[in-house]
Amino acid sequence: MDKRVDAETMFRLNGRDVRLAPRVGERLSEALRERLGARDVKVGCNAGDCGACTVLVDGAPVCACLMPAQQAAGAEVETLAGLVAREPLAADLARRFEGQGAAQCGICTPGMMVSAVALLREAPRPSEGEVMDALGGVLCRCTGYRKIIDAVMGRAPGAVVDADGHMGAAIEKLDGRVKVTGAERFGDDVATADALVIKVIRSPHAHARFVLGDLDGFATREGVEAVLTASDVPGVNLFGTIPGFVDQPVFAEGVARFRGEAVAAVVGTAEVMAQFDPARFPVEWEVLPDVQGMAEAMADGAPQLHVARAGNVMCGGFVAHGDVGAALERAHVVAEGEFETGFVEHAYIEPEAGFAQVVEGRVEVHACTQAPVMDLDTLEQVLGMERARIRVVPTATGGGFGSKLDVSVQPFLAIAALKTGRPVRITYERTESMQSTTKRHPSRMNVRIGADAEGRISGLRFDGIFNTGAYASWGPTVANRVPVHASGPYAVADYRAEAKGIHTHCPPSGAFRGFGVPQAAVAQESLFDELADRLGIDRLEFRIRNALANGVPTVCGQVFAQGVGIRACLEALRPAWQAERAKAAQVNAGDGPVRRGVGVAAGWYGCGNTSLPNPSTIKAGVRADGRIVLHQGAADIGQGANTVIAQIFATALGVPVSRLDLVGGDTDVTPDAGKTSASRQTFVSGNAARLAGEALRAQILQRVNAGEDAVIVPGEGGVEVREGARAERIELATLETDAEGYVMRVAESYDPPTKPLDANGQGEPYAQFGYAAHLCVLEVDTKLGTVKPVKFVAAHDVGHAVNPLLIEGQVEGGIAQGMGMALMEEYLPGRTENLHDYLIPTVGDMPPVETLIIEEPDAHGPYGAKGLGEHVLIPTAPSVLNAIRDATGVQMRRLPVTPGRLKAAMGEAGHA
Amino acid sequence: MSQIEYFAPGDLGEALDILSRGGVRPVAGGTDFYPGLSAGGPRESLLDLTRIDGLRGIARQDGGWRIGAATRWSDVVRADLPPAFDGLRAAAREVGSVQIQNAGTVAGNLVNGSPAADGVPPLLALGAEVEIASAEGRRVVPLERFIMGVRQVDLAPGEMVVALHLPEPPEGARGAFSKLGSRAYLVISIVMVGVVIARDGAGRIDHARVAVGACSPVARRLPALEAALVGTVGDVAVTAAHLEPLSPIDDVRGSGAYRLEAVAELIGRVVRQANGESCDG
Numbered sequence A: 001m002d003k004r005v006d007a008e009t010m011f012r013l014n015g016r017d018v019r020l021a022p023r024v025g026e027r028l029s030e031a032l033r034e035r036l037g038a039r040d041v042k043v044g045c046n047a048g049d050c051g052a053c054t055v056l057v058d059g060a061p062v063c064a065c066l067m068p069a070q071q072a073a074g075a076e077v078e079t080l081a082g083l084v085a086r087e088p089l090a091a092d093l094a095r096r097f098e099g100q101g102a103a104q105c106g107i108c109t110p111g112m113m114v115s116a117v118a119l120l121r122e123a124p125r126p127s128e129g130e131v132m133d134a135l136g137g138v139l140c141r142c143t144g145y146r147k148i149i150d151a152v153m154g155r156a157p158g159a160v161v162d163a164d165g166h167m168g169a170a171i172e173k174l175d176g177r178v179k180v181t182g183a184e185r186f187g188d189d190v191a192t193a194d195a196l197v198i199k200v201i202r203s204p205h206a207h208a209r210f211v212l213g214d215l216d217g218f219a220t221r222e223g224v225e226a227v228l229t230a231s232d233v234p235g236v237n238l239f240g241t242i243p244g245f246v247d248q249p250v251f252a253e254g255v256a257r258f259r260g261e262a263v264a265a266v267v268g269t270a271e272v273m274a275q276f277d278p279a280r281f282p283v284e285w286e287v288l289p290d291v292q293g294m295a296e297a298m299a300d301g302a303p304q305l306h307v308a309r310a311g312n313v314m315c316g317g318f319v320a321h322g323d324v325g326a327a328l329e330r331a332h333v334v335a336e337g338e339f340e341t342g343f344v345e346h347a348y349i350e351p352e353a354g355f356a357q358v359v360e361g362r363v364e365v366h367a368c369t370q371a372p373v374m375d376l377d378t379l380e381q382v383l384g385m386e387r388a389r390i391r392v393v394p395t396a397t398g399g400g401f402g403s404k405l406d407v408s409v410q411p412f413l414a415i416a417a418l419k420t421g422r423p424v425r426i427t428y429e430r431t432e433s434m435q436s437t438t439k440r441h442p443s444r445m446n447v448r449i450g451a452d453a454e455g456r457i458s459g460l461r462f463d464g465i466f467n468t469g470a471y472a473s474w475g476p477t478v479a480n481r482v483p484v485h486a487s488g489p490y491a492v493a494d495y496r497a498e499a500k501g502i503h504t505h506c507p508p509s510g511a512f513r514g515f516g517v518p519q520a521a522v523a524q525e526s527l528f529d530e531l532a533d534r535l536g537i538d539r540l541e542f543r544i545r546n547a548l549a550n551g552v553p554t555v556c557g558q559v560f561a562q563g564v565g566i567r568a569c570l571e572a573l574r575p576a577w578q579a580e581r582a583k584a585a586q587v588n589a590g591d592g593p594v595r596r597g598v599g600v601a602a603g604w605y606g607c608g609n610t611s612l613p614n615p616s617t618i619k620a621g622v623r624a625d626g627r628i629v630l631h632q633g634a635a636d637i638g639q640g641a642n643t644v645i646a647q648i649f650a651t652a653l654g655v656p657v658s659r660l661d662l663v664g665g666d667t668d669v670t671p672d673a674g675k676t677s678a679s680r681q682t683f684v685s686g687n688a689a690r691l692a693g694e695a696l697r698a699q700i701l702q703r704v705n706a707g708e709d710a711v712i713v714p715g716e717g718g719v720e721v722r723e724g725a726r727a728e729r730i731e732l733a734t735l736e737t738d739a740e741g742y743v744m745r746v747a748e749s750y751d752p753p754t755k756p757l758d759a760n761g762q763g764e765p766y767a768q769f770g771y772a773a774h775l776c777v778l779e780v781d782t783k784l785g786t787v788k789p790v791k792f793v794a795a796h797d798v799g800h801a802v803n804p805l806l807i808e809g810q811v812e813g814g815i816a817q818g819m820g821m822a823l824m825e826e827y828l829p830g831r832t833e834n835l836h837d838y839l840i841p842t843v844g845d846m847p848p849v850e851t852l853i854i855e856e857p858d859a860h861g862p863y864g865a866k867g868l869g870e871h872v873l874i875p876t877a878p879s880v881l882n883a884i885r886d887a888t889g890v891q892m893r894r895l896p897v898t899p900g901r902l903k904a905a906m907g908e909a910g911h912a
Numbered sequence B: 001m002s003q004i005e006y007f008a009p010g011d012l013g014e015a016l017d018i019l020s021r022g023g024v025r026p027v028a029g030g031t032d033f034y035p036g037l038s039a040g041g042p043r044e045s046l047l048d049l050t051r052i053d054g055l056r057g058i059a060r061q062d063g064g065w066r067i068g069a070a071t072r073w074s075d076v077v078r079a080d081l082p083p084a085f086d087g088l089r090a091a092a093r094e095v096g097s098v099q100i101q102n103a104g105t106v107a108g109n110l111v112n113g114s115p116a117a118d119g120v121p122p123l124l125a126l127g128a129e130v131e132i133a134s135a136e137g138r139r140v141v142p143l144e145r146f147i148m149g150v151r152q153v154d155l156a157p158g159e160m161v162v163a164l165h166l167p168e169p170p171e172g173a174r175g176a177f178s179k180l181g182s183r184a185y186l187v188i189s190i191v192m193v194g195v196v197i198a199r200d201g202a203g204r205i206d207h208a209r210v211a212v213g214a215c216s217p218v219a220r221r222l223p224a225l226e227a228a229l230v231g232t233v234g235d236v237a238v239t240a241a242h243l244e245p246l247s248p249i250d251d252v253r254g255s256g257a258y259r260l261e262a263v264a265e266l267i268g269r270v271v272r273q274a275n276g277e278s279c280d281g
């Protein structure tokens, strides 16, 4: 007799007996999350590639997404929430994670910590190698892994205990606790149990005409509640990010322009949708010729993506200064080359997800995002609905890096909720996320740089084209940013740079940490090494000699009287440069196949929008009970805005940061702090927070007529103000309460001062730049072409470090991404659409990073602070390439440098 | 839609009965099954192999070794095995990640039929045979013949793999394995090499098995190279003729030409490693 497992499955979950009746084929992860409420188990890929869903089954870490739920029958299943609550070792690990800043966005944290618990049970004092082996199956895209390693090994915490937590204090993240206990709620964690499920139908072709079949018949057959198509979009069926370039349909109409483009969506109950196969959806495709590469797209007779954009050129950016032709002519040496980079996928571990419902005639969208108010702007247009009837509530965001600036799930959620009148949810599959959301622009760059005999730059010409895919997204920003930055942070008097965005039938390229600047830096910094070598000048000294300085015009003719910190960054690398070069020479003295190389590269990045208004508003209030509430609308996607903005506000107000209650970017109650992009939050929202803190301080002091230097001591039901021997208490209950429950309230805005760029790109694009220089040490196995980074030293001018621990976290995470871009990451539509084939660095790929914080205060920054989020990866890839060249003599001009490509290039260069 | 079921029998006879009725898909660790599952879930009933008595574990058995089909990669890592199995153990440590090793099984790796299956080269080098059972009976085929092509294995409907059988390796034989990939963990091999080598009293090789994966539709042994190694101390230069059985393709992980170049280098290193020399060059 067959003894099939009872339809009921029983096991122990975190020490309690549970029973459930899973579907055949149901994954343990789904059963845990949806049937048993264990939403601390995160699902990042449903394929075992990311490890976020790691749980312990009878003590052994496994991916819950790969285990049939029934297979757990009789087992002891443990998840992060249960471990931290029940096991001292796990609770201790949670504190260590907080103390190291080992959780940034927090989406991989459950997988990391659960895996680490299994290790620590067996090896309480693991070696670094053991930690790597234990965590090798969990991907993290934020931290660069080093702080996670430190936490698991129990190294001394990076955070300090500081009663005030003001500017400069390396305090733990204020929102860190929920990330290490499993309580954090991301886009997929907020839906109600009765929510309908949305699945998007996508084009399998890069370019195709399509006709939808009998949708009513389909809906009846499948038993689904609704089918959504372009005709269900109540407002304008378009979204985008830049005025004049709003060109992407929510649902394609008749023609799909990239593989993965949405053409319809199906909405049904969770039970029905679990068995739904999109292959049954009635749609007929007629495949049309497509262009994937830029050369093809620009060729005569190529299919045109958008009528108004002739030759598939979306738009361009241009900067000219001095006379580049003459300067190159008179240069002593000229280096030139063509460089190519590919699509890079953001690969945050949290796929796009959210939930929506209609509440009293208003639609509420809860989703992960980098820009809640931009989401609201888009929904207003797409829904054709009064703004006041839409509410956007950001959930925790499991990584963004630029891609979650664009809407993804939001229009589907809102339209489905309005059409069905029921709560709805959606979570992208990993492949769907990779196919349909934005990428880093592939680039082809031709660059010529001259230098005089003394090693001063004499002319730099940059011509780049950038594959912007089927729709504009942030492509125009890339086209504008690149020419402004392609000189690098150097004094380049004679300059001409042009960048163009080219449409192809590829997924839209958009914002990704650096907006095209990391690509440009690859070309410019590689050629700098070549110039230095040809002139016989030390590569670092060559850069120092050409470093931009206060009072020296940038390529846009902008002159900063203060705050230019690149020279200090480069000089800070000098000791490591000399020591590491000497060490490499020793290593290379032997004749083994492994050669060590040391590379250096620099970068700069203007914080905030390029010559465009870019305000942030920060609101705060005091409640009658004495609570001080900070409406912190700057989306924290793991980078730490919740902590940094609060630290700045607390400094200005003069109270300990621990006294603040934070409210997030809910558009009903929190004003617009702008988008989390362009490294602007610390600078722009930070200034708004400073102004808000100062305004609230002034209000409080004014009430008791106290002077500037008085001390504010918040307390229960009152605020005490102390000045010398005098102490006055403001009884808050006696004050009038406003509609939001505040007895005192402030809202302050800041918009960075910039000036427009003229036809030659001359003007004042940014109020501040941040500066960076990286040094990379690596080893090349010359027989196999493999590259192993050994160490990075990173010098960053942050103006004034708000929180040094978070700065290190940004630097390490940025370096991991830059290293991935240099060595392994390449998104190929149709081929690397999952995390199995698209490789990002694992814990074992990430070497130690030494972060050198440089503080060259900026007059515009809050207390001198500058932005950092993007600077952290701009110099990384070129520093890796320069180290490879140092080790092998080969200059790699195409990314990523896979072992096969490096080996081939070495072969051409005459290496054995 | 006809009702599908989840079966988790405790003994092999029962499992084979269920399998004989058709419309049933075996699942062990699920690590290949789930990533390959199409939207809408399974269309067949599932047969969970993990509860079948005697299907999991490694044991010494008349003149050789038996690896049960449901033996997980982490079981291989932990098993007490002679040095000839060092290559298999090294491969086990490199299958995906700890999570994958704690679920994925040795037989699943073979049945999945991927050219890049890390288990295959070391098992070929160990001379593995595959024991197959159905309600009708049992048969044993050499691993070389069991895997017939990309995603093609010698299993008829109603059959499943129950175990691998490995002959006792020669006295003093040592195994080694090396995998080349673009990152440290969770990586599909660009190429990998498994060897088992034994020496005579004078240190000359008297038994050599060299198998290469990800360079042909099915991992291959290199008989000419094996023959050339015998009688030497291992210092054989790998030639194109030795690599003749290989036919690597170009894909996102590397070109065919690169694979050939890399595999020649890797073989030298793995042979030296099996010699107890350092492996980094």
Ligand SMILES: Cc1cc2nc3c(=O)[nH]c(=O)nc-3n(C[C@H](O)[C@H](O)[C@H](O)COP(=O)(O)OP(=O)(O)OC[C@H]3O[C@@H](n4cnc5c(N)ncnc54)[C@H](O)[C@@H]3O)c2cc1C
Residues within 6 Å of the ligand: A047, A048, A049, B025, B026, B027, B028, B029, B030, B031, B032, B033, B034, B035, B049, B069, B070, B094, B095, B096, B097, B100, B103, B104, B105, B106, B107, B108, B109, B110, B111, B112, B116, B117, B118, B119, B155, B159, B160, B161, B162, B186, B187, B188, B189
């Ligand atoms: C993230 C990730 C990383 C991976 N990394 C690697 C890697 O580095 N190297 C590598 O080689 N593989 C890797 N794999 C693939 C996989 O883990 C291995 O192939 C594993 O050994 C498969 O075993 P399983 O028990 O999980 O198979 P399952 O998924 O349970 O089954 C696989 C197939 O075999 C069939 N099957 C299983 N057992 C039997 C049996 N006894 N008889 C008949 N049919 C059977 C099933 O029906 C199914 O078709 C990886 C997989 C993932 C998800």
